[in-house]
Amino acid sequence: MAQDIDRFDDADDSAIRTFPKGTTIFREGQVSDVAYIIKIGRVSIYRILNNKRVRLGERGPGEMVGEMGVMTADPRGSNAEALEYTEALVCDKRLLQTMLLKSPRPVQLLTGYLVDRVRALAGQITDRPSGDPFLSVCRVTLLAWQGVARSENPHLVYADLSRTIKDILLLSQIEIDAIFERLKNMHLLAVTDIKGSFPRTNILGSTKPGPAFVKDRIVRLPDPDKFMAVAKNLARDDRGRQEFGVDLEFCDLGDFAREAGSTPEIITKKIGYGEIPEKIFFFHKSASREYIDAMGPDFFKQARRPRLTAADLEHIDDITAVDNATLQEVFSNLGFHKVAVLAAMAGDAARDKIYKNLSKKIAGIVRDEATALANLDDDEAAAVEQELLERVKTIKGLVS
Numbered sequence: 001m002a003q004d005i006d007r008f009d010d011a012d013d014s015a016i017r018t019f020p021k022g023t024t025i026f027r028e029g030q031v032s033d034v035a036y037i038i039k040i041g042r043v044s045i046y047r048i049l050n051n052k053r054v055r056l057g058e059r060g061p062g063e064m065v066g067e068m069g070v071m072t073a074d075p076r077g078s079n080a081e082a083l084e085y086t087e088a089l090v091c092d093k094r095l096l097q098t099m100l101l102k103s104p105r106p107v108q109l110l111t112g113y114l115v116d117r118v119r120a121l122a123g124q125i126t127d128r129p130s131g132d133p134f135l136s137v138c139r140v141t142l143l144a145w146q147g148v149a150r151s152e153n154p155h156l157v158y159a160d161l162s163r164t165i166k167d168i169l170l171l172s173q174i175e176i177d178a179i180f181e182r183l184k185n186m187h188l189l190a191v192t193d194i195k196g197s198f199p200r201t202n203i204l205g206s207t208k209p210g211p212a213f214v215k216d217r218i219v220r221l222p223d224p225d226k227f228m229a230v231a232k233n234l235a236r237d238d239r240g241r242q243e244f245g246v247d248l249e250f251c252d253l254g255d256f257a258r259e260a261g262s263t264p265e266i267i268t269k270k271i272g273y274g275e276i277p278e279k280i281f282f283f284h285k286s287a288s289r290e291y292i293d294a295m296g297p298d299f300f301k302q303a304r305r306p307r308l309t310a311a312d313l314e315h316i317d318d319i320t321a322v323d324n325a326t327l328q329e330v331f332s333n334l335g336f337h338k339v340a341v342l343a344a345m346a347g348d349a350a351r352d353k354i355y356k357n358l359s360k361k362i363a364g365i366v367r368d369e370a371t372a373l374a375n376l377d378d379d380e381a382a383a384v385e386q387e388l389l390e391r392v393k394t395i396k397g398l399v400s
Contacts, residue, residue, distance in 0.1 A: 015090050019082040025065070030076045032069025034092050038062065041086025047078050058083065070096055071111075133171055137179045138231035140165050141189070145221045158191065158217035180219075186234075188227050192218045273317055273349040313389045316342055317350045322392055327357045330391045334384075336362070340369035341384045344376050 016039070019025055025036065028047060036043075043065050045056040056078055059065050069076050070093050100111060144161055148154045162176050183189045196215035221227050257264045270276050292300070319327060331339050331354070343354050343366055351370075355363045 017088055017090055019086045019088070021082055021084050023082045023086075025080040025082060025086075025088075026076050028076050028079050032066065032072075032074060032076050034090050035064055035067040035070045035096060036080075036088035037064050037091060039087045039089060041088075042083040043086060043088075044081045044083050045078050046081070064091070067091075067096065071100075132235055133169060133175060134179055134182075135231060135235035136169050137165055137171070137176065138183070138228060138235075140168055141219070142221070142224060142228055145224060149224070154220065156219040158219050161219055183231075186230070187222070188230055190220045190222060192220070194218060269317065270347070273320055273347055275317070275347045275349065313393055316345055316385050316388065317347045319346075319388070319392070320349050320353055322396075324357050326392060326395050327353070329395060330388060331357060333391065334388065336366060336369065338384045338387070340366045340373060341376065341381055342388060343367070343370040344373040345381050345385065 017036070019041070025043060038059055038061050040061060043059045045059065045065060047054045047056065065080050065088075066076070068074070070091075073093075100107075103111075141156075141161065144156055144164060145154070148156060158180075162173060165171060165176055166173070180189070180191065184191050194216040253264045253267060257267045260267065267276070271281070313322075334342075339354065339358070343351050346354060355367065358366060
């Protein structure tokens with residue numbers, strides 16, 4: 001396929017679409033009118049199930065996305081997002097059908113079989129709560145084994161163990177079977193088939209065993225200590241190349257801070273200062289109602305600014321918690337240029353407070369100079385910011 005795409009290099013530009021990084025190429029439920037052959041870039045395929053992003057895989061140059069819906073005439077069954085700048089060749093239904101009709105008959109039959117197979121597997125996708133299903137299955141298996149390890153004949157019944165894993169991890173049986181098969185192939189656990197048969201009686205009245213079938217499967221852990229140690233190493237190796245997994249579509253404050261390379265405390269301050277748009281924050285409805293009921297209606301009628309402490313003064317944006325009289329005294333001692341440097345580096349809320357604590361004439365001068373500081377020197381900015389914080393702390397009696 002990677003070679004086939006070269007044939008389209010000279011195609012009309014109208015057949016090529018470009019997608020900047022982060023662009024949604026199509027969404028689940030949309031009409032499946034075209035497919036895309038990726039020329040440049042990478043595309044993530046995922047579904048959203050109960051507030052969780054279930055990653056189905058990635059596609060790169062020479063690979064196709066969106067073909068299932070076009071071939072079956074079903075709505076889009078997944079979402080596609082450009083992970084980087086992507087160029088893709090647009091293929092409509094007529095083109096795909098022409099390509100398929102030109103293929104040998106066995107290929108056409110195989111394609112139809114694969115389409116049905118993918119449809120069936122799509123129904124097995126779950127919004128499992130574990131981001132690492134392999135390691136989670138191993139842990140549940142080890143806990144179950146520890147519960148029977150001291151019995152006279154320790155073993156686990158495969159069906160019962162699978163049912164337990166489904167209840168805890170919300171995995172499908174297909175996923176559980178694949179994980180156990182991998183563990184079995186690595187000799188980390190043993191799976192024994194218990195076979196049975198239904199007796200058959202012939203016309204002479206004699207009874208013979210019928211065809212054998214797997215009546216049950218027994219699971220044993222030869223070395224429980226080695227089992228978990230090896231499982232952890234395998235899971236660690238898999239994280240870098242994991243194709244299928246789950247991400248929460250929404251994140252909490254801690255996850256947001258880690259993603260931004262910050263801390264929850266700084267993010268909380270930025271929310272309070274109005275530096276982060278409110279449209280990206282959501283509250284869990286039932287938990288919010290419980291909290292509102294617990295705190296009472298009066299709690300939410302006004303916001304009280306926390307008492308200033310030395311620990312609060314860490315950044316220029318912290319001056320929103322400083323009283324006006326203190327700021328006016330500090331600004332008068334710093335001079336126009338340094339105040340302009342502070343205004344240039346401050347967030348919107350802190351910048352507004354700076355201007356409000358200057359006279360109208362001086363505020364205009366400082367605003368113009370701050371606007372002109374396009375290439376602010378980092379060392380100078382850090383020094384001015386440090387001087388501001390030290391002067392405020394001195395006036396407030398926070399330093400000797």
